[in-house]
Amino acid sequence: MAEGNAASHPQVFVVDSRAGFSPPPRPVKKTRWTLIRHRFLVLVVTLSVLGLVVEGCFVYKLYMKTEAFSICMSDPRCQNMSNSNIFAKQVGSLKDRVASEGASNEVHPTPSLLGPKPFAHLMCSSNPVGEKNVVQWVDKHGDAVTHQMSYNNGRLFVEKDGYYYLYSKVQINAVEVCSPIEHKVMKDTLAYEQSMELMKSKRSHCLTHKRSGVKSSGDEDIWDSFLAGIFHLRSGDYIFVTLDNIQKLRPGPTKNFMGAFMISP
Structure with missing residues (x-):
């Protein structure tokens, strides 16, 4: 009976198909902090781009102001002006005046364009010989100008205390001058x-002439002298130039001149 029952009931083997199989990972949900970090990163990038745009605008405006200021500094009548808008208006008015005057090419600067600091530039006079070898100048012709300084009889009068840059240039023909100049x-x-x-x-x-002793009318011994320096001057001081053998001075506004301008009060 035992053997007969064994034959009628065969053994059944069950195979587990899930053995050794791992389930797929569950999708990770974005947490609240992840979203906040993402939004913060986007905000930082946006602000950076906006900052670059604003910086570019400021650089452009600064460039335009610098260009206007450089144009202003090239004009001595506008060196003491800091507002480029005012300068543009003044230049426009000057152009209108030039157009209205027509025949005249010279534009005499107004006091508002000259600035607060005194200065002067004097040119050689047609009769430069003064008493005690004081060189005479012209203060109101061509490029000669005085501002908050006055001129009289070869002397430049200082009206304001301060440090001034003084300069003077002369040119003399010393061909027949054997004494020190x-x-x-x-x-x-x-x-x-x-x-x-x-x-x-x-x-x-x-100058040693030819052995024949014959002096040619074309002989020249040109001597150029230029002096310049910074000095502290007080109100009431007079500045002037002296030159030995002043009769030998070669005429010309570009050969002989003097001037002064305040650097600092």
């Missing part, structure tokens, strides 16, 4: 009775 910039001040020497250049040379 001195070019000086002098100052008269209320503190001293005698004139003070600020700058000086000296030349001692005699």
Whole structure:
């Protein structure tokens, strides 16, 4: 019976198909902090781009102002002006005046364009010989100009205290001059009775002529002297130029001139 029952009931083997199989990972849901970080990153990028645009606008405006200021600085009548809008209006008015004057090419600057600092530029006079070898100048012709400084009898009068840049240039034909020639910039001040020497250049040379002793009318021995320096001047001081053998001075506004302008009060 035991053997007969065994034959009628065979053994059944069950195979588990899920053995060794791992389920797929569940999708990770974006948390709240992940969304916040994403939005914050987008905001930072947007602000960076906006900042670059704003910076570009400021750079462009600065470039335009710098260009206008450089144009202003190239004009001595506008060196003391800081507002480019005012400068544009002044230039426009100057152009209108030039067009209305027609025949005249010279535009005399108004006091508003000259600025607050004194200055002067004097040109050589047609009769430069003055007393005690004081060179005479022209203050109201061509490029000659004075602003908050006055001129009289070869002397430039200082109206405001400050540090001034002084300069002077002369040109002399020393072909027949064998004595020393001195070019000086002098100052008269209320503190001293005698004139003070600020700058000086000296030349001692005699041109040797040909052995025949015949002097050619075309002989020249040109001597150029330029003096410049910074000095503290007070109101009431006078600045002037002296030159030995002033009769040999070669005429011309570009060969002989003097001037001054305040650097700092």
